[in-house]
Amino acid sequence: MIQEIGEHVFCNEFEVLEPEAGDYLLHYRDRLCLSRVISRGGADAWAEGNAFDLPRVCDYKKAPSQVTYLFAVGGERFFLALDDEVAMPEGFTYEAISWLRYAEPAHLLFASVTGSQLDRWYRDNRFCPRCGHATELGPRSREVVCPECAKITYPKICPGIICGVVDCEGETERIALTRYNGRTTALWALVAGFTEIGEPLEDTVRREVMEEIGLKVKNLRFYKSQPWSFSDTLLVGFWAEVDGDPTIRVDHEELKEARWFTRDEMTLERADDRVSLTGEMIEQFRLRGREVLVVSPGASAVLATEQ
Ligand SMILES: [Zn+2]
Incomplete structure (x- = not known):
């Protein structure tokens, strides 16, 4: 996954540091890096x-005027240029973050994608959301401060949340996959959605599964989480078992289609x-079937049982 960067340790403790010649200095334009x-x-893909x-x-012929420290990956320090424009270093171009997603090495992919989220946050918060005054970078933590209010x-x-809804009653062994409306990628996916204000994650799972495919679920198990900087998201992955009637009722407002897949029916597209x-x-279920429901050390734990 995008945050799995092998032996490269990610260290994002906030510090006020001055960049040196060998440090990485990132610059973004919209969704380009x-x-x-x-x-x-x-x-x-x-x-x-x-x-x-x-x-x-x-690499920069002329040093950008406004630079802030981001984080270190594998002992290498990454800084961000907040200037709107920079003097382009020779041999560099602005590439889509969505392309970098499929590029290597993994630790630079992670750094560029994570940096893009911070870049977006800094740019979106140049002015105070309460009084509109220009903000300043905070000296003690990653924060922007309004000098006026x-x-x-x-x-x-x-x-x-992302939820792998499975039906493993008796001999049955199948998973509910969905396809979104209006997405450029037409890959099969899992039920997913944002947590609403006031809602615990477990209720997000129950609500999204009911809204998207009309099923009740039980025995929720936390699997793993994943920072997903493309949408400022922290995704929390769950497995859940269908509770009662397994008839899928598709929400066609959001989904193009949804259906049960046995392991043999699952495609290799993922x-x-x-x-x-x-x-x-999805690949775990194709390979392991009902075994995904077994708690394995370090990977998953029962977070919530049927209520
Ligand atoms: Zn203010």
């Missing part, structure tokens, strides 16, 4: 062979998905 493409692979690098301080704004993370929790969970 200043990058140096090393190679481009095939056209398929999961094609291998996409490789890129990110700019370092010494003292409002402090912190980075925003929206929790959301087998090479190296970045998403959805992809991992």
Whole structure:
């Protein structure tokens, strides 16, 4: 998954640091990231062979004027240029974050995607949301402060759930997969949705499963979570068993289709998905079936049982 960066340790403790020549210095324009493409692979979504690098301080001919420290990955420090425009380093171009998602190395992919979320947050909070005055970067933590009304704004993370709804009664062994309306990717997915204000995650699961496919669920099990910077989200993955009538009723406002799949019926379209929790969970069910419901150390725990 996108946050799995091997031996590269992610360290995001806030510090006020000055960049040095060898540090990474990221710059973004909308959903584009200043990058140096090393190679481009095939056209398929999961094609291998996409490789890129990110700019370092010494690559810029002229130093950006407003720079803030972001985090360290594998001992390398990453800074962010907050300038609207920078003097383009030679050999670099602005590449879509959505392309970097399929590129290597994994630790730079993670750094660029995570940096893009912070970049968006800094840019969206240049002015105080309460009084409209220009904000300043806070000195003690990752925050922007309004000098006029003292409002402090912190980075925003929206929790959301992904749920693998399974039917494993008796000999049955199947999973409910969905396809969204109006998405460019037509891959099969799992029930997913954002948590509403005032709602525990377990209720988000129950509500989204009922809204999208009309099923009651029981025996919720937490599987894994995943930061998903593309939508400022922290995704929380659950397994849940259908409770009672397994007849799927599709919400056609949101979904194009939804149906049960046995393991044999499942396609291999997600087998090479190296970045998403959805992809991992779908592939886990294809490979392990009902075994996904067994709590395994380090991966999952029963968070909530039937209420
Ligand atoms: Zn203010």
